Amino acid sequence: MWKDFFYFTRAQQAGIIALVVLLAVVIGADAWLMHMQHVAPEVSMIDTVFVKEVEAFKRTLQSRDSLERAERERLYAERRAKYRQRHADAEKYTLAPFDPNTADSVAFRKLGLPPWMAGNILKYRAKGGRFREADDFRKIYGLTEEKFEELKPYIRIAQAETARPAPDSVPLAQPDTAFVVVELNAADTAELMKVAGIGPYYAREIVRYRQQLGGFYSVEQLLEIKHMRQENYDRIAPHCTVDTARIERIEVNRAGIDYLRRHPYIGFYQAKAIYEFRRAKGRLDGMHDLRRFREFTDRDIQRLRPYLSFK
Numbered sequence: 664m665w666k667d668f669f670y671f672t673r674a675q676q677a678g679i680i681a682l683v684v685l686l687a688v689v690i691g692a693d694a695w696l697m698h699m700q701h702v703a704p705e706v707s708m709i710d711t712v713f714v715k716e717v718e719a720f721k722r723t724l725q726s727r728d729s730l731e732r733a734e735r736e737r738l739y740a741e742r743r744a745k746y747r748q749r750h751a752d753a754e755k756y757t758l759a760p761f762d763p764n765t766a767d768s769v770a771f772r773k774l775g776l777p778p779w780m781a782g783n784i785l786k787y788r789a790k791g792g793r794f795r796e797a798d799d800f801r802k803i804y805g806l807t808e809e810k811f812e813e814l815k816p817y818i819r820i821a822q823a824e825t826a827r828p829a830p831d832s833v834p835l836a837q838p839d840t841a842f843v844v845v846e847l848n849a850a851d852t853a854e855l856m857k858v859a860g861i862g863p864y865y866a867r868e869i870v871r872y873r874q875q876l877g878g879f880y881s882v883e884q885l886l887e888i889k890h891m892r893q894e895n896y897d898r899i900a901p902h903c904t905v906d907t908a909r910i911e912r913i914e915v916n917r918a919g920i921d922y923l924r925r926h927p928y929i930g931f932y933q934a935k936a937i938y939e940f941r942r943a944k945g946r947l948d949g950m951h952d953l954r955r956f957r958e959f960t961d962r963d964i965q966r967l968r969p970y971l972s973f974k
Contacts, residue, residue, distance in 0.1 A: 756772075756773060756774055756775030757773055757774075758774065758775075758813070758814070758817055758894075759773070759774070759817060760817045760818075760819045761774060761817060761818065761819065762818075762819050762820055762821055763784065763794045763800050763818060763820070764788065764793055764794050764820060764821070765821070767785075768781040768782065768785060771784060774814060774817075775810070776806075776810075777805075779805075780803065780804075780805050780806065783803065783804055783805070784803060787803075794818075794820055795820065796820065797815050797818040797820065798815075798862075800814070800815070800818055801862075808862075808863065808864040809864060809890045811862070811864075812862050812864045812865055812890070812895070813890070813892065813895075815860070815862060816860055816894065816895060816898055842902070843857045843858050843859075843902055844902055844903070844904060845857065845858055845902060845903055845904070846903075846904050846905065846906055847869065847873065847879045847882065847885075847903050847904070847905050848873065848878045848879055848905055848906050848907075848909035848910070849906065849909060851870065852866035852867060852870055853866075855869055855870070858899060858902040858903070859898065859902075860895055860898040860899045861899055864890075865888070865891070865895070865899075868888045868889060868890075868891075869885065869888065872884075872887065872888050872927075875925070875926070875927050876910075876926070876927060876928075876970070877910055877911035877912065877913070877926070877970055878905075878907070878909050878910035878911055879905045879910075880905060880907050880910060880969040880970075881905060882900050882903045882904070882905060883900075885899065885900065885903070887927075907969060910969055910970065912969075912970055912971060912972040913926065913970055913971055913972065914972050914974060915937060915947055915971050915972065915973055916941060916946045916947060916973060916974070919938070920934045920935055920938050921934075923937060923938070926967075926970065928963065928966050928967050928970070929967070930958075932958050933956070933958045933959060933963070936956045936958045936959075937953075937956075940952070940955075940956070946973075947973055948973060949973050950964055950967075950968055950971065950973075953967075
């Protein structure tokens with residue numbers, strides 16, 4: 664009877680075996696999951712400790728970089744302050760007449776020359792060097808053309824005394840040199856330098872600015888030249904005239920934005936306003952049209968009047 668009770672067919676035996684295997688797999692998987700629940704916290708803890716160490720190391724690097732950057736900024740600020748202090752005195756100077764053959768280092772410093780340049784001048788004189796005319800002072804090593812032009816009007820070179828001629832050989836008094844006058848819209852650099860106070864630098868700048876403007880309509884426009892000081896202008900102005908007929912005018916209704924903005928009195932937004940107005944309206948009829956633009960002030964319009972053509 665027991666034998667009949669435990670008798671299974673071949674299909675039933677296969678099903679029992681499969682069920683046993685399935686139970687074994689389930690029990691094994693459950694055991695593996697229980698094991699991993701105990702191991703995972705340890706791994707997580709290890710990862711957390713590692714991450715904290717990395718973050719601490721990063722903060723150390725950032726702190727070190729911040730300190731180094733702060734130190735560099737401090738050193739830069741110190742060097743900049745020393746530079747400004749060193750050059751502050753050089754920027755404060757007073758122009759006054761001087762003789763480069765007799766002036767001492769203090770006098771040269773008061774004229775705005777650095778100590779090393781004053782020393783070079785004294786060494787040049789100690790070796791027998793002498794300045795015979797104002798232009799000789801230009802040869803000083805390191806002296807810029809702008810600084811020379813600034814000092815040139817104040818150079819006073821005493822003439823060496825010569826033997827007095829016999830009474831019967833004294834020449835008749837010669838007439839004074841003719842008063843030189845140049846026309847600013849036609850003179851080249853050579854003609855300009857005939858005027859006392861205009862050296863190579865000013866001559867080049869006058870011609871350059873004249874080309875940018877299209878010509879001068881007033882001698883006072885010389886004050887707009889770079890590095891032109893009032894005392895230099897006062898010396899030059901009586902020798903200058905302008906012929907306004909030589910001014911080259913801009914054809915407002917044809918010129919493009921780039922051409923318009925080349926003029927010293929016209930900025931980009933002003934040129935663009937003219938161009939956009941032409942696109943919308945077709946043309947400008949006269950200076951009164953410029954008053955419609957907020958980009959142009961009354962002073963701008965007054966300065967541009969000699970330079971614009973509305974053909």
